Structure formats: C-alpha cells, structure tokens
Amino acid sequence: MRAVRAWSAAQPMKATAHVVGAGLAGLSAALALLEAGWHVILWESARQAGGRCRSYHDPKLGCQIDNGNHLVLSGNRSVAAYLARAGASDALVAAPAAHFPFVDLASAERWTVRINDGPIPWWPLCPARRPAGVGARAFLSALPLLWAGPDQTIAEAVQPGGLAASRFWEPMSLAVMNLPPSLASAQLMAATAREAWRDGRLCRPMFAPRGLGPALIAPALDALQRAGAELRFAAQVKGLVAEGGRVTALHVAGETVPLAPGDTLVLAVPPARLNALWPAAQAPEEASSILNAHFRLPQAVAGPPLLGVTGARTQWIFVKSEVVSLTISAAGFVEGTDAEEEALLTLLWAETVAALGLAEDVRPVAARLVHERRATFLQTPANVRRRARPLTGLANLVLAGDHIDTGLPATIEGAVRSGETAARLLGKPSAEAGAASGSAR
Ligand SMILES: Cc1cc2nc3c(=O)[nH]c(=O)nc-3n(C[C@H](O)[C@H](O)[C@H](O)COP(=O)(O)OP(=O)(O)OC[C@H]3O[C@@H](n4cnc5c(N)ncnc54)[C@H](O)[C@@H]3O)c2cc1C
Structure with missing residues (x-):
C-alpha cells in the first residue's frame, strides 16, 4: 500500500466523490477514493474528525484523553492498509507478544492468556x-x-x-x-x-502511545489535505436529492450542493443519521453503551499497558503513564453503572488500586467518566441480519460505517473495512465524468 500522493494543480479536473462523515469509515473511504483517482470532498457535522474514536483536551483532567479506550490488533489488515495510505504505518506500536494479563478481583487470582505464534x-x-x-x-x-x-x-x-x-x-x-x-x-x-x-502474530495488542487521534485520525487528515481533498467541518448534510436513479444534490447547512453526472456519494454516518438521510437503509438503531473512567495521577504509575479484570465492574484497565483509563463495555447490562458519578468513580478507583496493586495512599488528582451511550449498534443476531448492504438502489450512492454489513463486528477494523469496500465498489472515475464534474464546479 502506498501513501496517497500530493495532488498537483496541473492535473485535469476529476469527478468528485463526496464522503459524508469523518469517522474512521469516512476517512478510510476518502483515502481509498483519492488513491483511485477521485477528487474528494469530506463533509463532517462536528468541528473535528474521528467520530466515536477521537482524542480531545479534557479541562477537568487537564490533559488530552481518548473518548474511550480502543483495542486494535496486529491482524487488523484494513487498519494497516489505512495507515499505509495515510503514510503512518508506524503510528501504532505492537506489543511484543499476544499476552493478555488478567486479575480476578473476587479471588485475587492472576493469570496471563498467552496466544502462541x-x-x-x-x-x-x-x-x-x-x-x-x-x-x-x-x-x-x-x-x-x-x-x-x-x-x-x-x-x-x-x-x-x-x-x-x-x-x-x-x-x-x-x-x-x-x-x-x-x-x-x-x-x-x-x-x-x-x-x-x-x-498470536495476528492478535498482538496495538497501542497508540500519543492517543487515538494522533495515531489514527490526524495522519489521515494530513494525507487528505496534502492530496487536495476538501475537508468541510461543522457541515451537517441534512438531505439528499435523488432523481433518475442517482443522487443529484446534497443539502448542507442551507446550501444545495449539486452532484455532476459522474460524481458519487459515500454515506459513512451512524445508523440513526443514515436512516434520516436514506430511509431505505433501515439500519438497526438499537445501541449498546460503553463507559470509560479516566483517572489522572500525580505521577506515572507502573503497570501493564493493558490488564483484563474479572469479578468486578471494571473489565479492562489501560495504563498510559500518569493516566489510568478503565473500560466497562455493554455498560447498560452491568449493574450499578447508572450510579451517581462520584460514587461510581470511588468504586472504580478502589478496583483500580486492587487490580494494579497500588499503595492505598495513591490518589488521583482528577477523574472523569465518559459514557458513550451509542458506542456500537446492538449486535444481536436479529440486528446483524438487518445490517444494510453497501450498495443501494441508487447508482452513485454507497454506504459505509461500522454498522454496514462487512461480516465483521462494529469495530475500528469493521469501520475501516467498510470504507475500503465503499471505495472499491465505486471504482475509478471515468474520464468523461471528470470533464463533466470539472465543468460543474
Ligand atoms: C467508548 C468506545 C470504545 C470503543 N472501543 C473499541 C475498541 O476497543 N476496538 C474497536 O475496534 N472499536 C471500538 N469502538 C468502536 C469504534 O470506535 C467504532 O466502530 C468506529 O469508530 C466507528 O466509526 P464510523 O466511522 O463507522 O462511525 P463514527 O465514528 O460514528 O463516524 C461517523 C461520523 O459521521 C458524522 N456525521 C453524522 N451525521 C452526519 C451528517 N448528517 N453530516 C455530516 N457528518 C455526519 C459524525 O459526526 C461522525 O464524525 C469503541 C467505541 C466507543 C464509543
């Protein structure tokens, strides 16, 4: 996989691929479409890219955090291809072996699952x-x-x-x-x-030493910009116009953006947004939440970068220097996660002390709960059957997103794969379409 090349102004106008949503699915589609020769315009309703996988400065903690801990594995081949396209193959660092340490807080037993190479x-x-x-x-x-x-x-x-x-x-x-x-x-x-x-060679945990945003989002945005893609933030796509079996325009914040005959559209938005824009998708909207607790400590703590926990509310602990972050997946199904924030943080900190074997007098200087209520679609057999296919009834509209039918769970790998697939299905722009698109802009 080669990094996306810079776009030279001397090259002729190309047909445009519009991508809606700058989460991993949209970024992945945008990079692959650029590689295939399209001019790309990326529309994102938020002021930043990354969607459910983002980093930001948290004023309460006084440092940058990821909205939630994310585990990527060395065998996530679409993530590897995506990072190669972004010119950032070294952004994630693999653990030396597929070893997953655990502690059971109910019995105090410890073990390590060691998957062989x-x-x-x-x-x-x-x-x-x-x-x-x-x-x-x-x-x-x-x-x-x-x-x-x-x-x-x-x-x-x-x-x-x-x-x-x-x-x-x-x-x-x-x-x-x-x-x-x-x-x-x-x-x-x-x-x-x-x-x-x-x-084991395929399931080494991959870590993002400087956070998810710097590892997975910023390099893609840089590569897109270098290659001439247009990035439009705070630009919510509110509707589509479809005529003659294809999308002919987008409504974006009071503006109508026409699509020329050869132009295409990738919708890479979560299920509820997709259903609002393209009701025929009937994407499953039921969701499962993830709760993350972030503790900032006065100094870096020793501990494995990743620790599985059983017999507790905490499921995984990520140690990132002086920030310790806990994950509780499917939080809606875990008793007590709806407790008042301070009470829950106190309980989770006590679990952290026990799991990491910290001294009783170690205290966080700040703590924060981040509850992502719609972290993934509810991946029951019934909802998995209802996943939308990437191809739609419209010739130039393709769908992407972790909830699209990729055959994979709703994960980073699934989101990135869906974007790759969308780009592959759209193929290369035709030369005539490029001329038409160029004259339309
Ligand atoms: C707390 C948490 C922990 C997770 N942990 C893991 C993990 O450990 N491993 C893993 O692989 N996955 C994990 N995931 C799942 C992973 O984050 C998602 O699968 C992935 O980020 C989804 O990407 P996406 O592009 O499909 O959707 P999104 O990230 O939701 O991106 C969609 C984008 O579209 C934008 N948008 C929506 N509507 C419009 C509109 N009308 N116009 C313009 N823009 C629009 C949104 O603002 C958003 O930026 C986790 C998720 C969460 C929330």
Whole structure:
C-alpha cells in the first residue's frame, strides 16, 4: 500500500466523490477514493474528525484523553492498509507478544492468556497459557462457534459454563461485541476469531502511545489535505436529492450542493443519521453503551499497558503513564453503572488500586467518566441480519460505517473495512465524468 500522493494543480479536473462523515469509515473511504483517482470532498457535522474514536483536551483532567479506550490488533489488515495510505504505518506500536494479563478481583487470582505464534493454535492445551481454573476441554468444546448459524448467540453456540464463561467468553464477548455472550451474535464473534485470534502474530495488542487521534485520525487528515481533498467541518448534510436513479444534490447547512453526472456519494454516518438521510437503509438503531473512567495521577504509575479484570465492574484497565483509563463495555447490562458519578468513580478507583496493586495512599488528582451511550449498534443476531448492504438502489450512492454489513463486528477494523469496500465498489472515475464534474464546479 502506498501513501496517497500530493495532488498537483496541473492535473485535469476529476469527478468528485463526496464522503459524508469523518469517522474512521469516512476517512478510510476518502483515502481509498483519492488513491483511485477521485477528487474528494469530506463533509463532517462536528468541528473535528474521528467520530466515536477521537482524542480531545479534557479541562477537568487537564490533559488530552481518548473518548474511550480502543483495542486494535496486529491482524487488523484494513487498519494497516489505512495507515499505509495515510503514510503512518508506524503510528501504532505492537506489543511484543499476544499476552493478555488478567486479575480476578473476587479471588485475587492472576493469570496471563498467552496466544502462541503460528498457524496452529495449541495454546489452550497449556495450563500456563489459559485462564486460571479453565481446562483445555472448555476451549475444545467451543469449536462450534466457528460454524455457528446466523440466529445463534455466543452463549448458544459455545454453551460456556463456570470459569470458562466468566474468565474467557464474557471478557472476549464484551471486548469484541460490546454485549454479553447471551445476546451477542456468534457469527460476528467467529469472524474475529478467524481473522485475528487464530494466531498470536495476528492478535498482538496495538497501542497508540500519543492517543487515538494522533495515531489514527490526524495522519489521515494530513494525507487528505496534502492530496487536495476538501475537508468541510461543522457541515451537517441534512438531505439528499435523488432523481433518475442517482443522487443529484446534497443539502448542507442551507446550501444545495449539486452532484455532476459522474460524481458519487459515500454515506459513512451512524445508523440513526443514515436512516434520516436514506430511509431505505433501515439500519438497526438499537445501541449498546460503553463507559470509560479516566483517572489522572500525580505521577506515572507502573503497570501493564493493558490488564483484563474479572469479578468486578471494571473489565479492562489501560495504563498510559500518569493516566489510568478503565473500560466497562455493554455498560447498560452491568449493574450499578447508572450510579451517581462520584460514587461510581470511588468504586472504580478502589478496583483500580486492587487490580494494579497500588499503595492505598495513591490518589488521583482528577477523574472523569465518559459514557458513550451509542458506542456500537446492538449486535444481536436479529440486528446483524438487518445490517444494510453497501450498495443501494441508487447508482452513485454507497454506504459505509461500522454498522454496514462487512461480516465483521462494529469495530475500528469493521469501520475501516467498510470504507475500503465503499471505495472499491465505486471504482475509478471515468474520464468523461471528470470533464463533466470539472465543468460543474
Ligand atoms: C467508548 C468506545 C470504545 C470503543 N472501543 C473499541 C475498541 O476497543 N476496538 C474497536 O475496534 N472499536 C471500538 N469502538 C468502536 C469504534 O470506535 C467504532 O466502530 C468506529 O469508530 C466507528 O466509526 P464510523 O466511522 O463507522 O462511525 P463514527 O465514528 O460514528 O463516524 C461517523 C461520523 O459521521 C458524522 N456525521 C453524522 N451525521 C452526519 C451528517 N448528517 N453530516 C455530516 N457528518 C455526519 C459524525 O459526526 C461522525 O464524525 C469503541 C467505541 C466507543 C464509543
């Protein structure tokens, strides 16, 4: 994958691909469309790009944070291609091995899941590589996940019991599907298992040392700008005009923007926005939330960059120098997460102290809860069936976004893949279309 080249003013006018939404799906589509030879205009309703994956300065904490912790794996091939297009292949740093340390706060047991490198996943056969107290049989009996039917949940496909449920399937389901195993689609979970978990080389955690925005968003914006794309922030697309089987105009903040005959449109917006703009999509709007607690400490703390937690409300702890961030996925299904902010922060800090083994007198200087109520669509088998396809009934309209039917869960990889797919489906602009588009602008 080569980085997108700078656009030279001497080149002839090209047909325009309009992309609506500057989240990862829209940015991915925009980069791939530029590479395919389109002129790109990116419309974003917010004042910044990144959507559900963004960094910002938090005044209460007095530092930059990510809206939520995000885990990317080394086998996320579309993310790798996206970063290559943005000229930022080194923006994410892989852990040296696919090792995932855990602590169970109910029993104080600690263990590390160690996924072996290589094409044959033999790690479940070694006690030292499995969760404490979980036998090899529990993993072998989970094989039906790989050929689960579209109506099955993870719990129905795997039928996990005992510690295998609480120490493996539940953490994995919450992390990947943002739902407990009793609700999450088994087929989507299996897709991730096939793409990443089967080989330790593919499921090393990837970290963004300076945050998600600097790693995943800023390089794409820079590459787009360098290559001549037009970035329009605070520009909400409010409606489409469709005539003769194609989109002919966009309504943007009181303005009508015409689309020339060869121009195309990618809608890369979340389900509710998509349904408002293109009701035929009927995208599933039910959502699952994610709660993140961010603690700023007086000084950097020692600890693994990523720690799984069971037997507690906290599910994952990310240690980023003097900021410790906790994730509670599917927060709507976790008892007590609707408690008053101060009470919840106190409880989560106590879990952090126990999990990281901090001294009792270590106190955060500031703390913040960020509750993303619509973090992902509710990935039940019924909603997965309702995912919209990227192609629409209109010749020049293609859909992208983590909720579009990519065969993957609603994740960064899924969002980026959807953008790549949208660009591939639109192909290259035709020369005549370019002339028409040029004369229209
Ligand atoms: C707290 C949290 C934690 C997560 N953790 C992980 C994780 O660990 N690993 C992982 O892989 N994924 C994780 N995810 C999921 C991941 O963030 C999303 O799958 C991904 O960011 C979705 O990207 P998107 O482009 O599809 O949508 P979005 O990011 O929602 O982007 C859509 C964009 O469209 C814009 N928009 C909407 N309507 C309009 C309009 N009418 N006109 C113009 N612009 C419009 C929005 O402002 C937004 O910027 C997490 C999500 C959250 C919220």
